[in-house]
Amino acid sequence: MGNTGDMGIDVSGLGDFIRDQRDQAQMSLRQLAKAADVSNPYLSQVERGLRKPSAEILGRIAQGLRISAETLYVQAGILAQRAGDDTVTTAIAADRTITERQRTTLLQIYAAFQAENQATAANHSSESSDDETLNEQSKMEVSHGSE
Amino acid sequence: MGNTGDMGIDVSGLGDFIRDQRDQAQMSLRQLAKAADVSNPYLSQVERGLRKPSAEILGRIAQGLRISAETLYVQAGILAQRAGDDTVTTAIAADRTITERQRTTLLQIYAAFQAENQATAANHSSESSDDETLNEQSKMEVSHGSE
DNA sequence: CCCATGTGCTTGCATTTGCAAACGTAAGCG
DNA sequence: CGCTTACGTTTGCAAATGCAAGCACATGGG
Structure with missing residues (x-):
């Protein structure tokens, strides 16, 4: 019990x-x-x-x-939670199961997503209709503080 | 038994x-x-x-x-052994600089790219004007042979 | 109203996981 | 020789996993 x-x-x-x-x-x-x-x-x-x-x-x-x-x-909790965006970037760059063009595309999309999140954090307006975005912001603020 | x-x-x-x-x-x-x-x-x-x-x-x-x-x-057999595939997937899954939905989207795009390359390998046409695509094919054929 | 279908949850059970107690064997020492 | 320590394995069992049968409730249609 x-x-x-x-x-x-x-x-x-x-x-x-x-x-x-x-x-x-x-x-x-x-x-x-x-x-x-x-x-x-x-x-x-x-x-x-x-x-x-x-x-x-x-x-x-x-x-x-x-x-x-x-x-x-x-x-x-089976796998460790590796933080940091350079891990994704490095992994994509090293991946040989997709072509270079595809790698470039993926990296661009990834960067766009990150920029999107940064812009949302910078605005910090009441525009957020997405609870998840709010949660992501607070998490990023926490991790930023620890750095 | x-x-x-x-x-x-x-x-x-x-x-x-x-x-x-x-x-x-x-x-x-x-x-x-x-x-x-x-x-x-x-x-x-x-x-x-x-x-x-x-x-x-x-x-x-x-x-x-x-x-x-x-x-x-x-x-x-819990984790996939394909080095590149595993690294990118794991990295994206663990990345906290992008939202969950963005992670899912990235992973789907990544998978689609891989599927695309698989299809190209299956066709095995002489259409490849890209040396890198050829290299990808030979690598995949090698790994297929070892399986 | 009744019936059919869908939803998520409860319950009992077969099987599997992981452990503790014990076993059989080997090696070293007095 | 007997004793001690170490080795890997056997065995029985408690707890956990995952499933099938069934439940209670909600919704829609005739």
Whole structure:
């Protein structure tokens, strides 16, 4: 019982994250469960932090959500959360599974996304209809302060 | 029993790998088990492919072996082994300078680029005026041959 | 109203994971 | 020889994982 409680606390971030992704994808719990080839009661328990899924199940859920498995591994604490934009830039530049033109395109899109976020932070207006943008801002402010 | 057999076949690569690493580190099974804070009988079973350890246990074993957890995740089939693919995907997933939706979008574009390259390789036409595309093809053919 | 369909959750259970106690064997020492 | 220590393995079991059957509720249509 106590363990169950602890487990809920430890993994609730993951469950919330999966729930958020599912909402964004406008999928019902049963739809995602089917897409992920996971039982819907179990998915429900995972989202509510009552169960801690294995990496295999995480992989399947990620597939159903059409996001990378690594994203969920990070949320679950299986993979380390490496910060910094140079990591993405370096990785893309070094990637040989896509052409140079594609690499350039990806880097440009990435930079545009970052600029978009910077502009939103600079404005700091009440324009934000997106709670997630607000959360991102506060996180960036925190990390900036630590640097 | 039949399942155990299958499990042995599926995970024997991981077990052998752990055993090899342990031998190289000149540690006994009990020493590694202690360093990894894992029971030695269980570690024995893992090495012989009788059990499939969770990501958490893998992380602990990696710690005991003083190797990266990702190395064992790859061996266990939790993480993809394609170097470039893995690095970019992981980096994007972990990046906090862009929003979740932007991360998803980037990952989708990245995947689409890769699929595009796969399709180009499948066609294998002489249309390639790009030397780099040719290099990509030969690399992919090599990796395909090793599989 | 009733019925059908969809939603997320509860519950019992089979299987798997990881551990503790114990085992059999080998090596070194008095 | 017996004893101690170390080695890797066997075995039984508690807890956790993941599933199937079922539940309660909401919504829409005839």
